[in-house]
Amino acid sequence: MTGADGISARYRDEFPVTKELIYLNHAAVSPLCRRAAEAIRWLADDSCQFGSLHYDKWLESQAGLRKATARLINASPDEIAIVKNTSEGIAMVALGLDWKAGDRVVAFKEEFPANYYPWLRLEKRGVQLTWLSIYDPLEKIAEAIPGARLLAISFVNYLSGYRVDLEAIGKLCRDHGCFYFVDAIQGMGVFPIDVEKHYIDALAADGHKWMLGPEGNGVLYVRRKWLDAIEPVEFGWTNPANYADYSSRDMTLRPDAGRYECGTLNTVGCFGQRASIEFLLEVGIQNVEAAVMARAAQLDRGLRAKGYDVMIERTAATGSGIISFRHPAIDAKMMVSELKRHKITAAPRQGWVRLSPHFYISGDDIEQVLRALPEVKK
Ligand SMILES: Cc1ncc(COP(=O)(O)O)c(C=O)c1O
Numbered sequence: 001m002t003g004a005d006g007i008s009a010r011y012r013d014e015f016p017v018t019k020e021l022i023y024l025n026h027a028a029v030s031p032l033c034r035r036a037a038e039a040i041r042w043l044a045d046d047s048c049q050f051g052s053l054h055y056d057k058w059l060e061s062q063a064g065l066r067k068a069t070a071r072l073i074n075a076s077p078d079e080i081a082i083v084k085n086t087s088e089g090i091a092m093v094a095l096g097l098d099w100k101a102g103d104r105v106v107a108f109k110e111e112f113p114a115n116y117y118p119w120l121r122l123e124k125r126g127v128q129l130t131w132l133s134i135y136d137p138l139e140k141i142a143e144a145i146p147g148a149r150l151l152a153i154s155f156v157n158y159l160s161g162y163r164v165d166l167e168a169i170g171k172l173c174r175d176h177g178c179f180y181f182v183d184a185i186q187g188m189g190v191f192p193i194d195v196e197k198h199y200i201d202a203l204a205a206d207g208h209k210w211m212l213g214p215e216g217n218g219v220l221y222v223r224r225k226w227l228d229a230i231e232p233v234e235f236g237w238t239n240p241a242n243y244a245d246y247s248s249r250d251m252t253l254r255p256d257a258g259r260y261e262c263g264t265l266n267t268v269g270c271f272g273q274r275a276s277i278e279f280l281l282e283v284g285i286q287n288v289e290a291a292v293m294a295r296a297a298q299l300d301r302g303l304r305a306k307g308y309d310v311m312i313e314r315t316a317a318t319g320s321g322i323i324s325f326r327h328p329a330i331d332a333k334m335m336v337s338e339l340k341r342h343k344i345t346a347a348p349r350q351g352w353v354r355l356s357p358h359f360y361i362s363g364d365d366i367e368q369v370l371r372a373l374p375e376v377k378k
Helices: 003-014 034-050 055-073 086-096 117-125 138-144 166-175 267-283 285-305 332-341 363-372
Strands: 080-083 104-108 128-132 150-154 179-183 202-206 218-222 323-326 347-349 352-355
Touching: 003 034, 003 267, 003 285, 003 363, 034 055, 034 267, 055 080, 055 218, 055 267, 080 086, 086 117, 086 179, 086 202, 086 218, 104 117, 117 128, 128 138, 138 166, 150 166, 166 179, 267 285, 285 323, 285 363, 332 347, 332 352, 332 363
Parallel strands: 104 128, 104 150, 150 179, 179 202
Antiparallel strands: 080 218, 202 218, 323 352, 347 352
């Protein structure tokens, strides 16, 4: 076996879910990979038997998560904050910058609400919004950037799966001094992200989708040069540098992105997310990308051959692990329930059936899914 088939076969045992389901819902909530489950189990047993006696090891999981995340996106561990989800990361940037009336933000109308509302709310502070479409040609985006203070976009759209050209948009932002914010949750773990090559200033993602980790734990990257410009908007005992000294009343901030962390972290989440990112790094993001793209392309071909309406045209540059389609006569929720009867997990989204296979899904799994779907009668 070679290529995508070789990779999915090699790692299939790392995904116990394959014994129960054909799981095509990683764009919603992924099943835990075995490594993450084992790490979480270790912590549960440790805490159960010893309380916090091994706290050093718990702290190590936080440092390990920062390090693994930094490797995944070519950042430095001190530019990584551990947050509770993508939304918290986005809010930290949206609320933490010192906006002035008349500042302008470029945002995109097809975004998931998490990367829409925080920018829209800035209107209350006199910030102007320029709303574009993620499908707009680069020239149109280029026209909107000069004079804008910040541009916020998702790497991969949650519904259509459209993947933007991170580098091209980032370069435009950099050339015009516009802060470049990326909601990375639908692409991180599958596609290479390089904050240097892509000119990213800040990025947020939770671990429970393509990173194969648990819910309720995410990461926020903030480029070092912006740390002092983004105020921590949640303030507690761990934001200051002296936080280990409980008698201190010195609020000087931590020198790193840890300044955005407010209080005790989600240790269970850190164990899980660290293990899942380290696992993905071991598999190799290029291998993950190739396998996900092969499976999604197989679905795309098969769905079109059966007569389905697929939401967008797929290309090598803009395709992702998300494919949304619909039947002209059968409601998406009905289709998803029907697939569930066949032990296939999908999601209904705004009238579309959304499928999102990860790299361990085999070509045979996809054929089985396509067989389970009725032909569209013309
Ligand atoms: C693009 C995008 N951003 C953010 C989120 C959710 O973020 P959070 O981790 O805050 O729940 C989703 C969830 O579907 C998403 O698709």
